[in-house]
Amino acid sequence: MTDEHRINDYVRRLGWSLQRLDPAERTALVDEIRSHLIESAAAGTDALDRALAGLDTPYALGRRFVEEYELAGAVSGSGPRRLLVALLGRSTRRVAGASAVFVAILCYLCALIFAAMAAIKPFAPGRVGAWRVGSGWEAGILIPTSNAPELLGLWIIPLSIALAIASYLAGTLVLRHTARLMLR
Incomplete structure (x- = not known):
């Protein structure tokens, strides 16, 4: 599998895991990760391997982005219901x-x-x-x-x-x- 194919596969699966985000936010995050991986691949296959390992699976990374996005939105929101739901989603791990x-x-x-x-x-x-x-x-x-x-x-x-x-x-x-x- 070529480096380009590995990058495209990772970014595609990351995009799937970010479906709950606003399309503009999702595109910006995917483009940022793609850029990071392309820069790593330019330094060699070993650098790309390290970069992919540091990012975790695309689904785990996507889940973290979605949780952070929802929690940040809930903090700036006016009512406690949205904040309570956002914290409940994270409270199983903290x-x-x-x-x-x-x-x-x-x-x-x-x-x-x-x-x-x-x-x-x-x-x-x-x-x-x-x-x-x-x-x-x-x-x-x-x-x-x-x-x-x-x-x-x-x-x-x-x-x-x-x-x-x-x-x-x-x-x-x-x-x-x-x-x-x-x-x-």
Whole structure:
């Protein structure tokens, strides 16, 4: 197999693995890799062998490009859903990504619970709140275990809204920070 044939075969398979990218991005990446391989081949077959070995398989290289592209787009995007999906795709190979996704999901669940508390309090005031129980306290959407007085009353609504917003922002901040670290 000639060097030119090896280069064309590698670049063709790389192009296939980059199908999820924008056509202009895909063409630019393929042209860059082709140029690199042609320069290596000009230095000899051994140099081309080293260059191909350094690039990994075209499918592995293409997957890395696609992941980086999607993650960079998600970081610059406005909503956390796209960022969460991008990090989930990478989290199977990185502990930091998996941890960030787990923490973010917990934050989003807390935000949902706090928002539910704020929404339910006017309709079920005896079941939403914070109560002093013995030496501790209970809070949330529940049936109180004792006849203890409710501590916050309707103040639980603005407090729950503030905590829901803070939890949502914390989850999004964790995702964005982790994505930026992974892009470095």
